[in-house]
């Protein structure tokens with residue numbers, strides 16, 4: 263499938279600060295892509311350039327093959343939640359969305375539809391000023407959905423949501439992706455992305471660190487482990503060792519495997535007709551992969567700054 267968002271050698275400088283540095287990646291439709299990086303890595307700046315709110319210093323961005331324009335059909339092409347706090351507190355939720363619908367030539371019935379979709383139907387007439395951060399996030403998501411767009415960008419959408427809200431957002435993103443839309447979601451926390459994203463674009467200091475499926479990202483890190491529960495532990499341990507992995511036994515039926523990803527372990531078990539009762543990359547290892555890889559980028563950036571002197 264053709265990529266929907268194409269970021270090509272994108273660079274943004276603010277004076278001496280290079281916020282985004284020669285970034286190149288693509289985002290595909292039909293899946294949730296996480297845009298991950300530590301604070302200040304350049305995620306918001308990149309998202310703003312994708313929708314034309316910031317101009318690149320150099321490089322380019324295309325959405326569905328050409329630079330994105332807000333008008334005339336912007337909200338029908340791309341919906342974005344960039345800053346949930348950036349709303350007029352004196353307006354009601356319905357009035358806020360009503361203004362957006364009118365100024366973008368969208369049918370007013372969409373206002374009630376999206377408010378219902380994000381669970382704010384009962385709060386439609388309340389002033390936004392009295393909303394919790396979680397409700398503002400829901401309202402921002404409603405605004406992104408207003409034009410029923412094929413492309414959706416969300417900057418830190420899980421901020422301020424309670425656990426029920428987080429689950430709801432994850433389900434919503436999955437559904438939007440299953441409908442064939444392009445869903446690009448930023449976060450600075452791997453723990454938020456590991457149950458949300460299918461693919462990851464990871465950046466550090468404005469530079470690309472990884473662009474791959476979540477499982478491949480986990481497997482790249484040294485020391486990443488996959489937890490396997492199997493009644494055939496001894497036989498499976500032998501097979502994965504033979505394939506080059508390191509195995510630690512954790513009780514009678516649990517193996518912790520490093521050096522092979524879960525896809526490969528599952529395939530090996532299938533080939534040897536060994537039973538798997540559980541197969542999961544461990545949470546800590548994904549977080550560790552992220553920390554290791556972003557730490558490397560920081561060292562790299564520092565070394566390079568030294569070279570330039």
Ligand SMILES: Nc1ncnc2c1ncn2[C@@H]1O[C@H](COP(=O)(O)OP(=O)(O)OP(=O)(O)O)[C@@H](O)[C@H]1O
Nearest residue numbers: 276279281299300301302303304305306307308450
């Ligand atoms: N308008 C601006 N003027 C000057 N510097 C800026 C501006 N916007 C961003 N920056 C700088 O660019 C870098 C990247 O910022 P950006 O907000 O894009 O990062 P981020 O990954 O979204 O981080 P966070 O998760 O903290 O929002 C930071 O060093 C930031 O201070």
